[in-house]
Amino acid sequence: MGHAVRIDGLTKSFGQVRAVNSLSFTAEPGRVTGFLGPNGSGKTTTLAMTLGLVRPDSGTATIGGVAYRDLERPGLTVGASFSADFHAAHTGRAHLDIARRAIGVPAPRVDEVLELVGMSDAADRKTGGYSLGMRQRLALGAALLGDPEVILLDEPINGLDPEGIRWIRVLLRHLASSGKTVLLSSHLLSEVQQTVDDVVVIRRGEIAFTGTLAELQRGNGERTVLVAAADQAGLGHALVAAGAQVHGVRGDTMRVTGIEPDTVGVIALAAAIPLIHLSIEEGGLEQSFLDLIDGVDSHHGGSAVDQPPLSEGAHS
Ligand SMILES: Nc1ncnc2c1ncn2[C@@H]1O[C@H](COP(=O)(O)OP(=O)(O)OP(=O)(O)O)[C@@H](O)[C@H]1O
Numbered sequence: 228m229g230h231a232v233r234i235d236g237l238t239k240s241f242g243q244v245r246a247v248n249s250l251s252f253t254a255e256p257g258r259v260t261g262f263l264g265p266n267g268s269g270k271t272t273t274l275a276m277t278l279g280l281v282r283p284d285s286g287t288a289t290i291g292g293v294a295y296r297d298l299e300r301p302g303l304t305v306g307a308s309f310s311a312d313f314h315a316a317h318t319g320r321a322h323l324d325i326a327r328r329a330i331g332v333p334a335p336r337v338d339e340v341l342e343l344v345g346m347s348d349a350a351d352r353k354t355g356g357y358s359l360g361m362r363q364r365l366a367l368g369a370a371l372l373g374d375p376e377v378i379l380l381d382e383p384i385n386g387l388d389p390e391g392i393r394w395i396r397v398l399l400r401h402l403a404s405s406g407k408t409v410l411l412s413s414h415l416l417s418e419v420q421q422t423v424d425d426v427v428v429i430r431r432g433e434i435a436f437t438g439t440l441a442e443l444q445r446g447n448g449e450r451t452v453l454v455a456a457a458d459q460a461g462l463g464h465a466l467v468a469a470g471a472q473v474h475g476v477r478g479d480t481m482r483v484t485g486i487e488p489d490t491v492g493v494i495a496l497a498a499a500i501p502l503i504h505l506s507i508e509e510g511g512l513e514q515s516f517l518d519l520i521d522g523v524d525s526h527h528g529g530s531a532v533d534q535p536p537l538s539e540g541a542h543s
Contacts, residue, residue, distance in 0.1 A: 229406050230291030230304065230376040232277060238288035239272055239432075243274035244426040247271040248432040249286070254450050255408040259403045261414040261423035263438075265520050269432035270412040272311075278307055287415055289449070290377055302330025312362070317354030322354060326369045336372055342370040345394065351391070367395070371402075378402060380411040384418045396422040397516020416516040428519045435519040442511045450507035452483045454491050457501040465498045466475050466491065474529030480504060 232254040232438050239297040247269040254260035266269050275281040277288040277398060290298060290305055291381075298304050313322050323337045341347045348522040355360065370378055372398050378399075382481045384392055399422055413419045426443050428436040444450060451474075456462040463473045471486035483491065488505055495502045534538060 230408055231340070232377055232379070232408055232410055233253050233287075233289045233292075234273065234277065235287045235289070237276055237288055238284045239269075239274060239276060239281065241283060242528075246432050247276070247283075248262075250304065250429065250432065251286075252434060252437050254408050254427075255352035256408045257403055257406050258424040259399050259409040259422055260425040260427060261384070261416070261515065262414075262429070263416055263417045263520075264429035264435075265414055268414075268429045268520070270414075271381055272432075274309070274381055274410075274412060275431075300331075300373075300531065302375075303332075303373040304375055305377045305379060306373055306375035307381075308370040308383060309381050310366070313354040313357075313365065316353055317359070318351050318353055319361075319368075320350040322365060323368055323372060327372045330373050332372050333519060338373075340368040340371055340491075343371060343398070347474035358482055360388055360391050363387055363395075367398075375407070377408045378410070380409070382413055382474050383411050384413060384422075385397060392418070396524070417513055420512060428516065432522045433503070435471065435489065443515055444507075448488075450484070452486060452488045452491055453480045453504065453506045453508050454483055454495075455479045456486075456495055457503060461498060462495055462500045462502075463518070465494050465500070469494050482508065507527045 230509055234250055237247055237250040238245075250269070250273060260503060262270055262273070272281060274282045277290070277295065287294065291476045295301055306424065317325075320337060320341065323340060325336070327334070327336055333466060338347070344367050346361065346364050346368060347358065349361055354365065354491065357365065363383055367380065367383055370380065374523065379450050381457050387395060399411070403424070411419065411423070420440060424439060426436065426440050428443070459481060460475065466473055466483055466486060469486065469490070472484045474482040474484065491505060492502065
């Protein structure tokens with residue numbers, strides 16, 4: 228039985244600063260949801276309200292339909308990692324041992340978790356000497372102590388090396404595939420795009436986009452197709468005739484917008500022009516994301532996920 232995290236109309240101001248404004252989205256069980264936005268866009272405040280650490284001005288955050296403070300065993304239902312700061316004089320093991328006592332988990336779970344996050348060898352060193360990547364692993368371990376249904380992670384990938392990023396990707400995907408709800412924040416789409424299924428983009432405390440990663444990719448219609456063909460000029464003409472925009476050649480490759488890659492293939496076939504290369508421009512997704520957080524007009528990607536309607540940033 229999964230626990231969705233449902234954010235409904237959440238609003239919070241700190242003095243004059245409206246940190247979170249009428250925010251609504253759902254993180255579904257069995258999926259990894261990326262909660263994305265630039266620094267200061269309200270991600271941490273939203274996660275803190277979800278955990279009952281910050282009281283919203285209005286709106287609700289529920290976990291499996293229940294507010295965090297009303298959960299029967301919150302520590303066993305929700306695991307969260309907020310900051311990778313620890314008592315420097317404690318060992319990693321001591322940190323996990325204190326955390327597991329707080330939520331009532333048996334002692335052997337500490338070693339299991341250390342193993343799970345790849346920290347067994349460093350467990351008896353003081354956290355003050357840990358690298359940022361090691362602290363991130365320990366923070367994730369603490370979040371997983373209670374084998375929770377819901378895992379909320381604030382910037383968990385920040386500071387991990389490429390091997391660490393691959394590792395956390397596999398771990399989070401594994402947790403989601405076992406039915407857990409994984410919600411992780413990041414200010415970098417590129418950091419999480421291989422890890423997430425669903426994307427919630429916020430900007431100045433408001434939703435800029437909710438949908439699947441694929442929908443985000445299609446979202447702004449500016450996806451650039453890279454194509455090389457045996458007869459480049461001939462294919463260029465055929466693509467323009469089909470309504471695409473050809474933006475010139477970089478190396479041997481034409482950059483084309485306004486058309487899907489599979490349609491490019493169909494047109495090449497119809498024109499009997501062999502294709503040498505067909506791909507989507509790297510960074511196209513990142514550009515969609517940057518457009519969203521810069522406030523360029525954007526569209527809701529689609530309805531594959533039952534999400535509340537997109538509220539476009541009303542003010543600039
Ligand atoms: N306790 C607080 N008191 C005053 N202002 C706050 C407080 N917490 C957050 N804010 C403000 O609310 C806004 C949103 O901050 P928040 O930390 O939620 O953003 P974020 O998206 O998590 O950013 P980052 O990626 O930099 O952590 C910011 O303008 C921030 O300065």
